[in-house]
């Protein structure tokens with residue numbers, strides 16, 4: 001279905017019912033799947049046949065939704081995970097083991113920053129964080145002989161830095177490693193990182209893809225483009241026999257599906273962060289309108305950002321759709337149709353005024369969430385980044401006065417009126 005346009009893929013990809021089958025993707029609410037003979041089942045366990053046998057590894061509802069996301073990103077395959085955190089962990093852990101190292105942009109989601117900097121370190125995998133706006137030479141200095149991947153976010157949460165994907169892809173490929181991009185904020189409607197040289201894409205589907213704040217979930221998508229065999233010494237997990245499958249070698253048996261197959265039959269089998277089929281069903285409903293919702297998020301966010309940039313109570317505004325924004329040009333290149341619905345800004349008077357402002361909002365709700373249909377707001381310094389001192393906040397790129405305003409798909413005039421009355425109070 002790759003030749004179809006994104007709007008059609010949103011609605012129809014992944015599930016093509018045959019005669020007499022349900023029009024709507026069913027929820028396969030079953031842990032297990034039946035076979036006629038013991039031999040048939042044995043072949044599945046040896047990966048000699050493909051088929052479902054236990055939902056911890058694969059489920060037809062999940063696979064239909066994963067293949068819709070793969071089609072939207074232009075990849076060869078995808079898997080759903082229980083959360084965006086699990087997706088990021090799997091994406092790295094599929095090619096890194098104890099003693100390995102990877103490089104990541106420092107402008108990433110706080111949860112991912114902890115995962116990479118603290119938890120993966122306990123597994124013996126080290127991460128070096130780099131300033132994504134540094135020169136290629138500067139970033140290249142972070143690479144070591146045991147470096148296995150480069151990671152970045154297309155638009156970082158919450159600091160809204162736009163990644164120069166081509167630059168990152170060049171650096172990764174010069175060092176013989178894949179570029180992994182978290183594409184949660186733009187979604188494939190606004191940016192398809194594979195077109196710019198990324199090799200693996202990850203998502204927190206919890207955000208725009210679900211879009212209705214009903215289900216936590218994630219996805220890993222593979223472009224199928226990275227040549228693991230050309231760097232076989234770096235990726236023994238993919239290019240040498242897997243003892244847990246009688247000596248099968250993923251690149252030899254599965255070609256461009258090597259990475260996704262290993263992630264499914266090894267990581268999902270052993271770690272089990274599967275998405276529930278019911279959540280996958282809800283995610284699919286969200287995806288059916290992603291192409292309608294994203295442009296409305298972007299139109300509304302643009303209107304809110306323009307309003308804020310002209311208001312004299314506002315100290316600063318970040319939104320890559322504003323011509324004066326430092327990421328305007330990069331955003332025009334990678335996301336000409338709009339970036340996302342999240343705007344960040346600070347008020348004159350700083351932190352205390354920010355809290356007063358947020359408490360005065362009526363339409364916009366204070367929630368630990370971002371990127372759904374309802375306008376919501378968060379003050380990272382008081383909430384998600386509460387443990388950090390002002391100095392640490394600044395080091396993480398989060399200004400203490402930063403308000404993260406996630407613009408929904410309501411009417412922009414109503415959202416702006418809400419901001420206006422809160423600013424007056």
Ligand SMILES: *Cc1c(COP(=O)(O)O)cnc(C)c1O
Nearest residue numbers: 083084085109157184204206217
């Ligand atoms: C929310 C988020 C995550 C984590 O996803 P969960 O689904 O909450 O586990 C990862 N990356 C980005 C960019 C996010 O916004």
